[in-house]
Amino acid sequence: MTALGSFVPLIAFVLALLLVLFLTSPDRRAQLLQLSDTAGNIANMRRRPLNTLLGVLSVKRGVYAIVLFCLVSYIWTYQSLKQEVRALLVENQIEGVDVGSLVIPYGAFFRSAYVADTGFSKSKKRTRADISVEGHSWSGFELHISEIELAKVNKIVGKAFVFSYLTDVKVLEPAIKKHMGKLVRNKQIDAFEIETFDNRGPYVLVVLSEKNRSKDINVVATELAESLHTNLTKTNDLKVNQVVMKVIDPDLYAASKRVKVLGRGKAGQY
Numbered sequence: 001m002t003a004l005g006s007f008v009p010l011i012a013f014v015l016a017l018l019l020v021l022f023l024t025s026p027d028r029r030a031q032l033l034q035l036s037d038t039a040g041n042i043a044n045m046r047r048r049p050l051n052t053l054l055g056v057l058s059v060k061r062g063v064y065a066i067v068l069f070c071l072v073s074y075i076w077t078y079q080s081l082k083q084e085v086r087a088l089l090v091e092n093q094i095e096g097v098d099v100g101s102l103v104i105p106y107g108a109f110f111r112s113a114y115v116a117d118t119g120f121s122k123s124k125k126r127t128r129a130d131i132s133v134e135g136h137s138w139s140g141f142e143l144h145i146s147e148i149e150l151a152k153v154n155k156i157v158g159k160a161f162v163f164s165y166l167t168d169v170k171v172l173e174p175a176i177k178k179h180m181g182k183l184v185r186n187k188q189i190d191a192f193e194i195e196t197f198d199n200r201g202p203y204v205l206v207v208l209s210e211k212n213r214s215k216d217i218n219v220v221a222t223e224l225a226e227s228l229h230t231n232l233t234k235t236n237d238l239k240v241n242q243v244v245m246k247v248i249d250p251d252l253y254a255a256s257k258r259v260k261v262l263g264r265g266k267a268g269q270y
Helices: 008-023 028-043 050-056 059-091 147-157 169-185 217-235 250-256
Strands: 098-103 113-122 125-136 140-144 189-197 202-208 242-248 261-268
Touching: 059 098, 059 113, 059 125, 059 140, 113 147, 125 147, 169 189, 169 202, 169 217, 202 217, 202 250, 217 242, 217 261, 242 250
Parallel strands: 202 242
Antiparallel strands: 098 113, 113 125, 125 140, 189 202, 242 261
């Protein structure tokens, strides 16, 4: 009954919309007569010839039937998917969060895989997250939400989310130093320092080489971050969600080891 009850608001809206369209139509009387004739034709269909049946099944009525089918199938998919998202929250031990609007393809009923942009709210806090959907309304859905998207939902709950992202820092640190040392030898940077780690990955401070200081700092920082992220995840097969590269003032760092960030770049996802 709970699953059926979730369809009631949309069904009521569709019926109300059809009623308003009928009441504001200039040919209501003609429509009623046509409806009465149609009902009579259907009742006497066995006694009428084939041409009468073809008259009842007109192109106009066929178009109406197709539109109605598309509308009903969309509502069915939308509401069924909403129920599955609620179940997904329960599976991930997230309580007290309301599932809001979904943005799904108009042809979702016929598709076997797509992404549902889903709204979540708790009190006055709101967020949206992408949920991967596989399957159909009649055969059941299989939903998947990434850790990055799940972290967004946890944030409005006020619940800390621990990523299963990170290779041990003791393994990551020498791999980072090896890669960044190669950049120093290749004259892409003059110096580097691992600032910190968090549950996203490493933050690295870099002093650009003289040849790179005249370039767009954020672009160079992004290129360096992508280079390190690729080295860690692809070359060394280590787990990191994101790499943040901070370009710092070379003169201030050389004089007193003080850090003034001039630009930054990042690679990966969080």
